[in-house]
Amino acid sequence: MTPTPASHGLHNDQQRSAHIRSQVLARGAELRQRYPILQHQDALGAGMLAFALAGMLGSAWLYLDGAIAWWACLLANAFFASLTHELEHDLIHSMYFRKQRVPHNLMMALVWLARPSTINPWIRRHLHLNHHKVSGSETDIEERAITNGEPWGLARLLMVGDNLMSSLIRFLRAKTWAHRKMIVSRTLIGYAPLGLLNWSTWYVFLGFHLIDFAASATGTPIAWSATTLSLMDIVNIAVVVLVGPNVLRTFCLHFISSNMHYYGDIEAGNVIQQTQVLNAWWLWPLQAFCCNFGSTHGIHHFVVKEPFYIRQLTAPLAHQLMREAGVRFNDFGTFARANRWQAQEKPTSEAAQTT
Numbered sequence: 001m002t003p004t005p006a007s008h009g010l011h012n013d014q015q016r017s018a019h020i021r022s023q024v025l026a027r028g029a030e031l032r033q034r035y036p037i038l039q040h041q042d043a044l045g046a047g048m049l050a051f052a053l054a055g056m057l058g059s060a061w062l063y064l065d066g067a068i069a070w071w072a073c074l075l076a077n078a079f080f081a082s083l084t085h086e087l088e089h090d091l092i093h094s095m096y097f098r099k100q101r102v103p104h105n106l107m108m109a110l111v112w113l114a115r116p117s118t119i120n121p122w123i124r125r126h127l128h129l130n131h132h133k134v135s136g137s138e139t140d141i142e143e144r145a146i147t148n149g150e151p152w153g154l155a156r157l158l159m160v161g162d163n164l165m166s167s168l169i170r171f172l173r174a175k176t177w178a179h180r181k182m183i184v185s186r187t188l189i190g191y192a193p194l195g196l197l198n199w200s201t202w203y204v205f206l207g208f209h210l211i212d213f214a215a216s217a218t219g220t221p222i223a224w225s226a227t228t229l230s231l232m233d234i235v236n237i238a239v240v241v242l243v244g245p246n247v248l249r250t251f252c253l254h255f256i257s258s259n260m261h262y263y264g265d266i267e268a269g270n271v272i273q274q275t276q277v278l279n280a281w282w283l284w285p286l287q288a289f290c291c292n293f294g295s296t297h298g299i300h301h302f303v304v305k306e307p308f309y310i311r312q313l314t315a316p317l318a319h320q321l322m323r324e325a326g327v328r329f330n331d332f333g334t335f336a337r338a339n340r341w342q343a344q345e346k347p348t349s350e351a352a353q354t355t
Helices: 013-034 041-064 070-092 101-114 121-134 141-145 154-161 163-173 177-191 194-217 226-260 281-287 293-302 308-325 349-354
Strands: none
Touching: 013 293, 013 308, 041 070, 041 101, 041 226, 070 101, 070 121, 070 226, 070 308, 101 121, 121 141, 121 177, 154 163, 154 226, 163 177, 163 194, 177 194, 194 226, 226 281, 226 293, 281 293, 293 308
8 A cells, every 4th residue: 555645744745746756756667667667758759650650641531531520530539630740749848859859850840840820839838837837827838828727618618629729819908019019929939830721721710600590591602613612622722630539638738738837826836736637527528638637737746757648547546645745636726716626705895995
């Protein structure tokens, strides 16, 4: 039986975090000894990337050949793309080909091609490493960009699944032109060229079909030119095989990630308070397209250098230790609290009158 934190005299969150880290690392080492294949980390990373890319290409081929429906291709590719997100995250932490820059950067490029909706992964590396340093604060740009800390409403719903919409809403909210200029600059630099092409394709798809539907519904169908229809055939295919899967994957990942991270009122550097575990059964439709992120990402905050597939294997022990240490599980009150650790007190009428 694994000793509890209390039996080790772990009386504060830093000690509890260290206990979790040591125990989970030990379980990872035990698994590598028991299953020697796990020791070949570079090969496993490259193999999983080849599997994910082959899955996306195979699904696209089956769709174009008429063997599967559009929705089957979209769902399959959203799943395969979610694997490449986890691989990119591991690459950001230099877990594959750390001392071999050519294969390392080749993997970075390929996971970006599989997920063109995202920002440049070399730029994201700086944002993500900063996320670990300042998680839960205003300067945690990565999580703030995906709506962590935002009150729930129509704006947050739009921002969760659409990266450029998030930038647009932040642009409209900005109080100075200097701030707006910074938002535009960061968006253009971060999303060029793949992200801009991806989201432009998505908007063309939505715009065309909305206009076409509205015109038909009002009894004035548009006679589109052959050139326009040929172009839209290409756009439709792109949306089914690549753009659409990444829109779905993005929504699932950002919904889970932005709500499992706490914001605003946590202690700086307190890993116990940085995340919760979201593993309720009804979240599985979302978890399926973000690689079980809600259940396992919290482990990463304690054990940063373990690849995602090891976290899946160590999750039972990690969850037990995290629960004993005070990490929250399925704290859905965070939706109403805008991801705060505690509910914010409303000022009394008397206090409001004196301010």
